[in-house]
Amino acid sequence: MVTRQPPTWLDPLLTRLGSARTEDFTRLPTPQRGGRESAVLVLLGEAHGAGPDVLILQRAATLRNHAGQPAFPGGAADPEDADAPATALREANEEVDLDPATVTVLAELPKLWIPVSDFVVTPVLGWWHAPHPVHPREPAEVAHVARLPITELVDPENRLRVRHPSGWIGPAFSARGMLVWGFTAGVLSALLDMGGWARPWRPDRVLDLPPVGASPAPSAGTDEADESALR
Secondary structure, X not given: OOOOOOOHHHHHHHHHHOOOOHHHOOOOOOOOOOOEEEEEEEEXXXXXXXXXXXXXXXXXOOOOOOOOOEEOOEEEOOOOOOOHHHHHHHHHHHHXXXXXXXXXXXXXXXXXXXXXXXXXXXXXXXXXXXXXXXXXXXXXXXXXXXXXXXXXXOOHHHEEEEEOOOOOEEEEEEEXXXXXXXXXXXXXXXXXXXXXXXXXXXXXOEEEOOOXXXXXXXXXXXXXXHHHOOO
């Protein structure tokens, strides 16, 4: 029997998100006007016996922008999209063949601005109440899809920060052969803290990010080095 009711382990996160502000995710204020509206799907599920996880895709290495970078499913809003959840679910279907009917939308996070691309992104939190196999629908755009366990993301051995050649520095996760960084890692880092799942880790562990396929866009959860790189 499929239940749409989210599990109790999500309760602390949902309670905290009730008072979430943009400042909880980034020091960069979201402009009141302008910016291209977009949305991403932060899809939390639970595999049998493996605990909670989050769906992450890896973009194809041949893309002009964000080549090879792990990300949440999502993209720019279309005129026919009713709202941010509609955009996030549509994009997830187009990218990894996710059935929108298997997702219960739980919350919309504050809008976050990515200055370099001028996207105003609404992260949409979803509960995957009926998980099913997913795969890249367009291999030229999406190379890989994975469900990354929360236990692996919060493992201190899998947490670090990365330094982009531009001088940008931000949080990152190493899990299942993926190096998750940038906007996606920033949002994940904030949510893990809010949900009470984060464990102490060493933020002084900094890895230089290879320039090939890297994007200079700042992540959510920026620190002083992130902002100084934008001035």
